[in-house]
Amino acid sequence: MSSNSSDITVSVEGLGKKYWLPGHGSGRGGRVGLMGLHFKEYLSFLGKKRDEDYFWALKDMSFEVKRGEVLGILGMNGSGKSTLLKILSGVTMPSTGRATMHGRVGSLLEVGTGFHPDLTGRENVFLSGSLLGMSKAEIKSKFDEIVYFSGIEDFIDVPAKRYSSGMYVRLAYAVASNLDSDVLILDEVLAVGDAQFREKSRESMENASKQGKTILFVSHNISAVSQICTKGIVLSKGKLVHSGSIDEVVHYYKKDIHSIPTDIDSDSLLSPKQDLRGAPRHTNSPKDNQFITSVSLHQSDGQPTAYFKTGEDIRVRIGYNVGNEPYSYFTIFFLDQLGNRVMTVQSDHDLETLKVKGAGVIECVIPSNRLGSGEYILMLDYGRIKSTYVCLDCVPSAITVSISLGDYLNGRSTLEGQGFIAQKTNWIIK
Amino acid sequence: MTKNSDVPLIKIIEAHQPWWRLNLADAYDKREICYVFAWRKISTLYKQKALGIVWGLIEPLALLIIMTAVFGYVMRLPTNGYPYPVYAFAGLMPWLLFSKATTSVSNSLMENMAVISKVYFPRLIIPVSSLAKDIFDSVMSMAVLLSLVVYYGFPLSAKYLLLPFFMGIPIFAALGIGLWVSAPMVRFRDLQHVVAICLQVGMYASPIIYSAKMVPENLLPYYTLNPMSWAIDGVRWIMLDQPLEFTISFYLSMALTLAVFISGLFIFSIFEKLSVDVQ
Secondary structure, eight states, X not given: OOOOGGGEEEEEEEEEEEEEOTTTTSSSSOSXXXXXXXXXXXXXXXXXXXXXXXXXXXXXXXXXXXXXXXXXXXXXXXXXXXXXXXXXXXXXXXXXXXXXEESOEEEESSTTTXXXXXXXXXXXXXXXXXXXXXOHHHHHHHHHHHHHHHTOGGGTTSBGGGSOHHHHHHHHHHXXXXXXXXXXXXXXXXXXXXXXXXXXXXXXXXXXXXXXXXXEEEOSOHHHHHHHOSEEEEEETTEEEEEXXXXXXXXXXXXXXXXXXXXXXXXXXXXXXXXXXXXXXXXTSOTTOOOEEEEEEEOTTSOBOSEEETTSOEEEEEEEEEEEEEEEEEEEEEEOTTSOEEEEEEGGGTSSOEEEEEEEEEEEEEOSOOBXXXXXXXXXXXXXXXXXXXXXXEEEEEEEEEEEOTTTTTTXXXXXXXXXXXXXXXOOXX | OOOSSSSOOEEEEESOOOTTOOOHHHHHHTHHHHHHHHHHHHHXXXXXXXXXXXXXXXXXXXXXXXXXXXXXXXXXXXXXXXOHHHHHHHHHHHHHHHHHHHHXXXXXXXXXXXXXXXXXXXXXXXXXXXXXXXXXXXXXXXXXXXXXXXXXTOOOOGGGGGHHHHHHHHHHHHHHHHHHHHHHXXXXXXXXXXXXXXXXXHHHTSSSSSOGGGSOGGGHHHHTTSHXXXXXXXXXXXXXXXXXXXXXXXXXXXXXXXXXXXXXXXXHHHHHHHHHHHO
């Protein structure tokens, strides 16, 4: 593709958005009391406006997207992703800068915008379609296609409140996916619906980009983003911190934002025991804390190993060295190769709080694990329960465990896309 | 009709937009959304109700019966000789349209925040479309009123051609006030109570349950600055042939209504842009 400037469909220059938010960041309602804050918030025109009363949800953002590109927008909660999409879709105005978009812009910030539960599916298609910017004639001509895509032909004249949530979402997305716009803005749409439907919507997005539509796509789902998008940007605290090809961006996001080391070969962690003193820590954990000292994996008989079969017990022993912590917890996250959390086990699933003091070892027994074949990286988290979880030390990549299905499923294996979890079942014809 | 498929369309989103830009053409362009909203409001209004649409008639009828009983028979308010039910209903109908429409328009933005914060379309569509339900109700009450008029033996005349004008006054007045209030109300819900109180006051400041003849002569020029007094007496003039004299106050009150409406458009255009951020 040539880098002709006419190919650029979305151009964002110096975009920023501030919110009037007195008392933010001060923790206890700021200098003024609660009552004062209430009046300050509601009668803001009376007092002097200070710079620190503003919160910049988005600051000085610039990027460009070319025709046919699918831009993935990554970032943690509160990084400004949704604010950016709201500005681009016109829902809210920017405080600084400008965005230029060429062609018809369609946005889907929520599945089922404008749907009314008392109206029938047919009526809702027209309602939602025209809200998203389609003309009545357009909806009419695409109606059959929309209903076919949704797969709920038999229920199209039933009030939407009688739909299952799946049907509701399918119909809503079917309307949006038939939106004939040049720029499509999507927020976390793949988070809804079952796997089959997600696959369907993923395909429709791919088709749309092949037809030359430009797509801006926000998701927390790293694997979805890396599958669909061609380019990406990473936002952090309202700023654009990285942009580039999607592989590069996903790599950056995992490494620097989520502290999932991508440069460390997960195979190098594949051993029964790891010394964690000096291992890289998660950005969320307080600096210089080294409370977690080691981790080791054991079979039910105590034999150390990194290789397990589905259905076997896994014993995870975590070595610690702490001060005096009467209300602590331990968490073990099982992450797949893309950083998705496959399983999370936590000490307070069993014991309310743990009393730990000095150096010691805690053992977590996972009886007959149900993980499917693959290698999983363990992320260890230790902290204090004080109405919320306060992280004190977190090792994002502590050790790798390798699981093979063995004969758990009667010697059969699960295929790709059949999930992470293996579950033995019994089938009887009655 | 597939428009702008060849013409390159450029959408620019900028930090600062001049306050005087109303983008009315944009709203007119998207008028289909207005119809959709109006239709959604009307068609969902009477769903899941056994009597459905009939409630649109029962409500004003109940009010009429109560008013006739209290003011017509117990208090015996003078009506210049007209039968009380038809006299009161002719006043009640424009008033109900005005008061319900003012409430719906004022609340419209707040009630539709969920949609507004998820999809963009010209926001002016929201208050305008919220009128539809009240106009619809009013048309039904009109049928009741006309049967009353015929029942009491008043003739139908060519004056009825002016009915849309007098019924247009409450619509424009309500839209004007509603446009002023609706966007600030998203931020200050307190305004809901203010509007409710003002409408209560307004009901007694308009010649609905009583006749404008009862107002002291020296106050009348100020009393008749209220556009609703013209709407009400206009309807009575058409239907009951009650004499109506267009004084200077008539033109002043019409000018006032127009001024509120036009300034409301600007106020709305300025404040609706902030509404998503402050809700």
